[in-house]
Structure formats: structure tokens, C-alpha cells
Amino acid sequence: MVLQEERIQEAAREGGGRVEGGVCGALYAAQLIANNFKLEINEKLICEFEEKAGSILCIDIKNKEKLTCKECVALAAHNIQLHMKKS
Secondary structure (H helix, E strand, O other): OOOOHHHHHHHHOOOOOOOHHHEOHHHHHHHHHHHHOOOOOHHHHHHHHHHHHOOOEHHHHHHHOOOOHHHHHHHHHHHHHHHHHHO
16 A cells, blocks of 8 residues: 555645644644545544544644654554554
8 A cells, every 4th residue: 555645745734733623733644544545443543642642633732742743743653553454
């Protein structure tokens, strides 16, 4: 499975709280990947991410200082990889 370059660029533009509603860009990218590969895991991704990050909103995550942006990306990547292996 290969993710198209345009999807990667779309996700990259949404970092730093620029996703509609202020959702974390790392979570948004994981959701794009899940949708791209037709994985039915969106709710699981959100719950798993929120449990570790303390929120799904960029500003809340930053204010709580629970995870850095880099750690959010690592968390989202880890979660999506786990679910892709299960599919």
C-alpha cells in the first residue's frame, strides 16, 4: 500500500492547529491515512490519541504540555501502524 504524495502534502498543510475545529494535525493525518486505506478505525484512533495526548485539539495539547508536536506525530503514526497491521 502506498499513500499518494498529494495526500501527504494535504496532511502537512494542516499542522499547527490549522485543521478545521483546531484538531491536532497528527491525528488528522492518521485519519486521512485510515480513510485512504479504507480502514474502519476512526473512532478508535480518536480515543487512543485523546487518552495519551489529553485532548484531540492542538491548543489544548499545547496548553497541557503533556506531549510535544513531535510526540503527537509519533503517537499518531504508532496508532495507525498498529491498526494497519491488524487489517
